[in-house]
Amino acid sequence: MPVSSRRLLAFAATSALAGLGGAPAFAQAAAPPADLQAQVRQLTALVQSLAERDQAQIQALQAQVKLLQAQVDAQSAVQTTAVQTSAAQSAAPRVAQNAAGPFTVAGAGRTAADPQIATPRVEQNATHHFVLRSDDGQYSIGFAGVVQFDAGEYLGFRPASKVVGPQALSDGINARRARFGISGTAAGGWSYAFIYDGGNSQDTAAKGIETAQIVYGGIKGVALEVGYSNTFFTLDQSTSSNDTLFLERATPSNIATNFNAGDARSNAGVRFFGDRYWVGGYLTGPASGDSHTTTGERFGAFERAAFQVLKGKDYSLHLGVGYDQLIRAPNAGNGTPNTLSLSDQPELRIDPTTFANTGALGTAKNPVTGGSVIDLETAATWKGWIWQGEYYHYEVDRQGLRHNSFDGEYGQIAYTLTGETHRYNPQAGSYFRIYPTHPFSWRDGQWGAWELAARVSYIDLNSNFLSGASIAAQPAAIDGGKQRAYTLGLNWYPNDLIRLELDYNHLDYAKSNGAAVTGAALGVPVGARFNAVSLRSQVVF
DSSP states (O other): OOHHHHHHHHHHHHHHHHHHHSSOHHHHHHSOHHHHHHHHHHHHHHHHHHHHHHHHHHHHHHHHHHHHHHHHHHHHHHHHHHHHHHHHTOOOOGGGGGGOSOOEEOSOOSOSSOTTOOOOEEEEOTTOOEEEEOTTSSOEEEEEEEEEEEEEEEEEEEESOSSSSOOOOOOEEEEEEEEEEEEEEETTTEEEEEEEEOOOSSTTSOOEEEEEEEEEOOSTTEEEEEEEEOOOOSHHHHSOTTTOSSSSOOHHHHHHHTTTOSTTEEEEEEEEEOSSEEEEEEEEEEETTOOSSSSBOOEEEEEEEEEEEEEOSSEEEEEEEEEEEEEEOOBSSTTSOOOEEEEOOSSOOSSOOOOSEEEEEOOSSSOEEEEEEEEEEEEEEETTEEEEEEEEEEEEEETTSOOEEEEEEEEEEEEETTOOOOOEETTTTEEOOOOOSSOOBTTTTBOOEEEEEEEEEEEEEEESOOTTSOGGGOTTOEEEEEEEEEEEEEEEESSSSEEEEEEEEEEEEEOBOOSOBTTBOTTOBOOEEEEEEEEEEEEEO
């Protein structure tokens, strides 16, 4: 009973007692019994009224306490779910891995007036990705996208032959990637993503579906996934194109994933991951956009294991190995041979010309029967430094011909001038781009993060080839040439979402003429060398 009510009741009782026993003796004797009974009834009614009112107030207060406790429990559940999600590293689709950290509430949940109404809330994480999440935290949906706008100029192009091989490259601009879509979660540990790419290496046609994927991550540190997505074969490919140090990945890496991994590839598999390890295996099929009627579909598989051998506050050491198998090469339709072509544009996508190129491998007499890639990967960080390098050994088998093998490698290093560190991405077994400690602000005199980078790459696509002799006379020979590329980069990160990359490339492509061409003798050089300057403007959301 509240204090005020107790005081009122005490006052009433005292007054009544005073009326009964505090008056003079002659007054008591004069009071008739009926009056005394009336006073008793009035006092009883007063006590009962006060008790009922106090009980109603107690019940109202109890209801308010229950409501407040429910709100506290709801908020605690949200925070606990976020912490558990972060600690358990719940699986997320490739496009959502950098948005999978704990989120904070930016909108209201239940209201006090309607405790039974479930109200969605808007949340954001540390890298400013926003999602709309259900009141119980079981369902969410959020936008995801990236725009990469490139401009480049080729300088000092020098062809080795005036007759054979590329003679010039075209400058220009290009929407390298223009991806937009959604990703989210569903009850029971499920997540999903759909991303459409309106950009391409050339602007003549949109690329199409980039990601259409379902992931089950209800078991801590495990992801079962199926759909179209970027794959996790090689360290370079496992690093998102939003996070790579340069505009393009190294040519040896692109050649490796050209077998049956890479971008927008249909796949199904499982990965196991934690802060110190990544192990996974996948079956792969045709890429998004491949024909299902006029072209024989390609199939393959890959396995990869990577480990953080050393891990500390200011350093890490990453080692890994991967193995890729080409189960069936594609063909041009029923009755045509299975073929495979290994090629790549020269580490820049402004001009579509390919340099390192085996041409189509596989004929009706000698179709491609299989192939494989072995990948050895290394990476390390120490404070503002990061190193990454890989070695590849490629093999191609053709019916009735001697086995063909090739080699490639690259190494790259970067230093953050402003002291930030590349964080490890355990879900992919790779590293994120840096995020500025002090975002750019003209008013506050902050300049974001700055990074210097350098890379050297090498690829040899010659196999069983004798220079000076015709390819027609060497059916087991492949004359794809040798390529050395050197790249310097300066990257500016004004904030978490925007990045500007300035690259300088020098490329030397060497090839011996293996075809009978008028004006170019067999064995003479038909390669080229050039320099290029390119700039990328990127926004990721």
